[in-house]
Amino acid sequence: MNEHNPVLYRKYRPKEFNEVVGQRHVVRVLMNALRRGKVAHAYVFSGPRGVGKTSIARILAKAVNCAHAPNGSGDSDAALSIPCGSCGSCTAFASNSSLNLIEIDAASNRGINEVRELRESVRFMPPTGKYKTYIIDESHQLTKEAFNALLKTLEEPPEHAIFILATTELEKLPQTIVSRTQQFDFSRPGIKDIKMRLGKICELEGAVCEDAALESISLAADGSLRDGESILGRIFAVESKNVTSKMVEEILGLPKKESLRAFFSAIAKGECASSLAVLEEMIHGGQDIRSIARSALGMSRNAFLLKSDPGLERVLLEEATSDDIDYLKSLLPLFSPGRLQDAIRIFLEAGNTIRKSPIPSLPLEIAVVELTRDQSSGAVR
Ligand SMILES: [Zn+2]
CATH class of the missing domain: 1.10.8.60 (Helicase, Ruva Protein; domain 3)
Known part of the structure; x- marks a missing residue:
């Protein structure tokens, strides 16, 4: 998706740990650290874009400064309800006016001046609250000089500072930096x-x-x-x-689900002519040929996995809908495992050649012919 409508994204950005989608392992460890008053001084949050790295970083920054944050002794259940969202510090965070949150975007100018300023300012105690939190986004884009400067700070981090380096490319962070942090892998939510x-x-x-x-x-x-x-x-x-x-x-611009299913069902039954007719109808209806190939590949792959081990249904539910899975299960008797393997290979090839083909629909047409050849209606090879 290149087009962004930032309105909902900003409006519903999680403000508390329990609003975070997925990332349960990260949230659990961070909440435990908060409960015990043992938050680390440096973290690396790595993972794909859009999965909540900076959101969680901001929530953590807010939580450590919350007036109700546990101090490591006694009332540890308080950690369950922080950040409280209503104390002076939480209110300042909510209105983006807290001086304890410093965000650096390494992508914009590679962070040289920012890291220099960071090294200056980090020595001073936070004006209010307990911790200054520095979030460095796209941190893999820092220059070598910036990394070296940062490393010096991470070697002896001040008690009142927390550094969170967010990155989509963990392998580009120097090992000397990563080894001084607690690192979390963020995964794509299901x-x-x-x-x-x-x-x-x-x-x-x-x-x-x-x-x-x-x-x-x-x-x-x-x-x-x-x-x-x-x-x-x-x-x-x-x-x-x-x-x-x-x-x-x-x-x-998605291929219509009912058309895709008609297409795939016809292939399952070995009906060459009707598969081609549905395909032509989809293409004439303006549906993207590569999306059709990708969807057919996805259905073949999911059917193959279900055929191989029905227990995989649980895993597939992370990425396909239960209705999709029921549909594929209804087709399984029509397929041998070998034929599904062929379908994966053939749709994969077709998808890869569409761009180069002088007739864009040709690779999929060949795929249909290959997959329905020698299939009398309903027969299992
Ligand atoms: Zn609070």
Whole structure:
């Protein structure tokens, strides 16, 4: 997704740990550290974009300064409800006026001046509250000089400072830096987590969204809640707040699910002519040929996994909807494992050659012919 509607993303940026989508392992460890009053002085948050690295960094910065943060002795349950959101420090964070949060974007000018200033300012105690938190976003883009300067600070971090380095490219951070931090890998949240959060946003926005539409958006978000929110925002911007699957398919230019299924079912049954007819209809309807190939590949792959081990259904539910899985299960008797393996290989090749093909539909047409050849209707090879 290149287009962004930042409105929902900003509006619903998590403000507390329990609003974070996915990343349970990270949240659990950080909350434990808060509870015991043992927050580390330096962290590396690595992982794909849009999965909540800076959001969690900001929540942590707010939590350590919250007036109700446990001090390591006694009332440790207090950690469950921090940041409280209402004390003076939390209020300052909420209005972006806290002096204890310093954010540096290493991508903008590679951080040379910022790190120099950081080294100066880090020596001073925070004006109020307990910790100054420095969040360095896109930290892999710091220059060598900036890294060296930062390293000196990390070697002897002041008691009152916390450094959080966020990065999408962990391997580009010097090992000398990473080894002085506590490092967390952020993962892409599953479709269920994204769907739940988007459903909540719809509710808060007073919008009604068909369940299947929510699932399509969550799938298209491809593990990035930010992309999911952006899609939802685009739909809200052009349509009413009554979101249907049809709308989502149109706005995203997705091949229609019913057409894709008709296409895949015809292949499963070995019906060459009707597979080609559905394919032609989809292409003439303006649906993106590469998206069709990608969807057919995805269905083949999921069917293959289900055929290999029905226990994988649980795993697939992270990325496909339960309705999709039921549909594929209904087709499994028509496929031998070998034929599904062929389908994966053939759709993969087709997808890779579409761009180079003088006739864009040709690779998929050949794929259909290959996959339906020698298949009398309904027969298992
Ligand atoms: Zn507070």
